[in-house]
Amino acid sequence: MKYNMWKLYTSREGLELCVDLLMAQGLEGMVIDDPADVDDLLNKKNDYDWDYVAEEIRQQAGREPAITLYFDETEQGRAELALAMDCVAQLRKRRQTPGDVLFGLPLGRLQTELFLIDDQDWKDKWKEYFKPAHITERIVVKPSWEEYEPDAADELVIEIDPGMAFGTGTHPTTALCVALLERYIQSPEDAVLDVGCGSGILSMASALLGVKSVVGVEIDPVAVEVAKENIKRNGLEQRVQVIEGDLTQGLSVTADIVAANLMADLVIRLSKDVAKHLRGRGIYISSGILVEKKESVASAIEESGFEILEILERDEWCAIAAQLRRHGDCL
Numbered sequence: 001m002k003y004n005m006w007k008l009y010t011s012r013e014g015l016e017l018c019v020d021l022l023m024a025q026g027l028e029g030m031v032i033d034d035p036a037d038v039d040d041l042l043n044k045k046n047d048y049d050w051d052y053v054a055e056e057i058r059q060q061a062g063r064e065p066a067i068t069l070y071f072d073e074t075e076q077g078r079a080e081l082a083l084a085m086d087c088v089a090q091l092r093k094r095r096q097t098p099g100d101v102l103f104g105l106p107l108g109r110l111q112t113e114l115f116l117i118d119d120q121d122w123k124d125k126w127k128e129y130f131k132p133a134h135i136t137e138r139i140v141v142k143p144s145w146e147e148y149e150p151d152a153a154d155e156l157v158i159e160i161d162p163g164m165a166f167g168t169g170t171h172p173t174t175a176l177c178v179a180l181l182e183r184y185i186q187s188p189e190d191a192v193l194d195v196g197c198g199s200g201i202l203s204m205a206s207a208l209l210g211v212k213s214v215v216g217v218e219i220d221p222v223a224v225e226v227a228k229e230n231i232k233r234n235g236l237e238q239r240v241q242v243i244e245g246d247l248t249q250g251l252s253v254t255a256d257i258v259a260a261n262l263m264a265d266l267v268i269r270l271s272k273d274v275a276k277h278l279r280g281r282g283i284y285i286s287s288g289i290l291v292e293k294k295e296s297v298a299s300a301i302e303e304s305g306f307e308i309l310e311i312l313e314r315d316e317w318c319a320i321a322a323q324l325r326r327h328g329d330c331l
Contacts, residue, residue, distance in 0.1 A: 004071045004081055005115045008088060011108030012316075013263050015065045016173065016288060018107070020198045021091060022067065024223030025083050031068040064108070073116075081114075088112060101219065101246055105265050132157075135175040136182055139205055144233070156208040160199060160230050176312050176319035177261045177287040178205045184257060184283045184321060185209045193217070193255035193277055195247055195270060196262045200227030200240070206259070207239040215253050216242040248273050256280040261319075264293040271297075271304040275324055282324030283309075287317070294318050 010018045071077040092110050094102040132142035141158045142148045192206040197216030206214045218224050227242045267286040289297050306322035
């Protein structure tokens with residue numbers, strides 16, 4: 001069978017955003033080429049981690065991040081390819097449009113390449129790489145095609161069909177956010193607002209952790225439907241609502257906890273408005289932040305009226321938990 005291999009080149013910060021937008025169009029089976037994986041390998045934490053790395057692997061360090069998708073040579077495959085190309089075109093346009101939430105963001109070249117390849121069983125090979133995974137000690141994310149029996153009575157399982165590592169929750173940004181939600185959700189009455197909910201994984205995690213009311217907000221209308229399908233798949237429709245929106249613009253929802261797994265620049269923009277959507281303990285959890293931008297994001301959050309509670313780090317990413325100050329004192 002002949003098929004088209006399509007590659008999109010982006011930046012480290014733009015990688016997750018591009019993946020989420022493509023996934024929102026129903027495009028699955030992605031291969032994520034993140035040079036940070038090689039960088040992490042080369043920066044070994046212990047002397048015994050490895051004693052030799054092949055030169056071809058060393059040469060991959062610092063390369064340009066890319067996303068690869070595969071489309072078969074059929075009418076449907078060609079339609080999906082056109083959809084992917086249109087998604088990138090819209091992304092380029094939004095990055096250059098003043099006032100758009102993506103205006104000026106460092107998303108890299110956003111250039112694409114297309115190769116015609118002959119193979120017989122490419123279509124489902126990507127599924128071999130997605131297995132049930134613990135993203136925290138309690139929460140497990142699994143694809144629907146895999147069987148999984150909880151190891152402990154208190155394990156919580158989220159079922160999702162993402163077709164990529166970020167959607168499964170194995171990416172550090174998602175895992176860090178969930179870890180902070182575990183820590184700061186204290187009561188079933190703690191309402192959660194998930195800004196930029198994507199596939200809905202943080203919203204579902206919040207509901208499984210016992211929260212009765214969760215609202216997810218997502219700018220892409222197709223992603224809204226994807227999140228709703230995932231929520232229905234997990235039987236959480238009574239607890240989780242997903243609505244279309246641009247960050248919190250025009251939104252009147254308030255919550256005890258606001259979670260935002262976005263990217264550094266978007267977290268900074270959101271921080272200016274998030275206080276008016278907080279009540280009670282006023283907890284603000286943000287992620288998708290490169291460690292190198294930790295200080296600038298933390299400063300923006302503090303300038304917006306918050307006190308930093310803690311910062312978690314994993315690999316080159318971090319997540320920040322903050323609490324709204326009222327009358328000069330932290331609640």
